[in-house]
């Protein structure tokens with residue numbers, strides 16, 4: 001292992017600059033101060049300069065030190081890369097030179113050792129299974145389940161005709177219900193415990209994101225959050241095991257049929273007749289936990305921002321409604337129709353560009369490796385700021401912070417001026433989001449069914465505060481006034 005100081009010094013000799021180190025927390029205090037100030041000075045204007053507002057530290061440091069710079073996370077240097085060509089080189093590498101950065105502390109508790117963080121054979125095995133479960137044919141069979149969840153939500157919305165509703169809260173419930181029913185064959189109520197505990201653990205993670213813990217201290221002294229975090233971790237494991245046990249004692253389990261959903265497939269390999277192919281109980285629990293987390297917070301964010309954008313751009317709301325009417329009339333959306341929604345695609349892409357739910361990708365150099373003209377020492381930690389790429393005026397033009405879905409009308413390559421790594425809401429390369437089609441299907445179904453039944457405008461009580469809370473979240477919700485059609 002190369003010492004972090006040596007890594008940083010070597011990068012500095014190659015012209016990489018960044019904020020200076022201050023003892024003992026590195027640059028994290030400066031970072032936290034900039035975020036605090038940005039949040040305090042938020043205006044009530046609904047502007048989409050999301051990158052500057054939510055990650056002012058990256059915005060400022062790129063301006064000061066260039067697209068690629070280094071900052072100090074405690075005593076460890078971390079390299080930010082926002083040059084599209086270099087980003088592409090990192091993410092498209094198939095030789096394993098840039099694996100995921102190792103997680104520490106609470107993030108590790110939330111993400112565990114699962115698909116998002118694992119490498120090599122352990123990753124490949126589950127990735128194959130997840131690809132199968134969240135793609136094409138399997139997805140088609142999920143469409144009716146998704147639309148029935150949306151239907152149930154919209155039944156409740158009937159009581160809100162002419163009234164205000166916080167769609168962020170509504171989508172939080174909807175997406176948990178959808179992932180519970182489609183991936184785990186259970187209902188929200190059954191998974192409720194797990195979601196609540198994952199949400200609490202995520203909140204603790206966010207609270208502690210920039211707290212630097214020093215080696216050894218947590219063995220001697222545990223903070224309240226650490227004690228609570230451990231309790232939650234145990235609770236999540238216990239509740240997931242209950243779900244698993246239920247599946248293991250289901251009527252067809254004796255013949256090796258645990259169900260075709262994600263849970264069933266995971267339980268199946270847990271019991272594989274070939275001992276070498278089996279996964280451990282711990283591993284299975286982590287894989288389930290990660291889908292509970294990844295599967296709903298991100299989709300909630302996407303749907304909420306889409307509604308905000310449509311509520312404030314009446315012309316696009318009308319265009320989208322026209323397309324939905326032409327495609328489905330007043331019928332429930334089906335998978336063929338979903339694939340034909342063109343205007344809706346433009347809107348979703350523009351929403352993901354302006355408000356990317358996942359803000360940062362992490363990688364590291366597994367060995368001394370060349371990146372463009374740079375030589376990265378082994379163990380260099382790398383961060384890729386998605387919002388910086390999505391709001392870069394050199395790529396998107398001076399109107400980069402404006403909502404203009406038409407910029408995607410001639411495809412992503414044209415919109416990005418052939419900088420494929422300039423639009424990365426789902427990442428790119430071998431580690432591209434496995435839930436991409438699942439989530440876009442869910443979003444299209446939900447938006448279509450809402451547009452069929454309601455018009456909506458932004459509520460005067462809405463406060464625009466996009467914030468980085470693990471993912472890009474509307475901190476004060478998204479309040480709209482509904483009008484039944």
Ligand code: HEM
Pocket residue numbers: 115116117127130134290291294295296298299302356357358361362424425426427428430431432433434435436438439
């Ligand atoms: C709008 C919704 C979503 C967004 C913006 C999003 C974003 C992302 C991004 C950027 C990555 C790549 C991470 C990296 O390269 O380091 C990723 C990976 C992943 N996502 Fe999503 N995601 C979304 C929805 C979902 C859903 C619904 C699921 C599950 C059903 C899911 C499961 C995963 C998993 C398991 C990975 C890791 C894949 C791997 O490393 O092989 N995501 N996601």
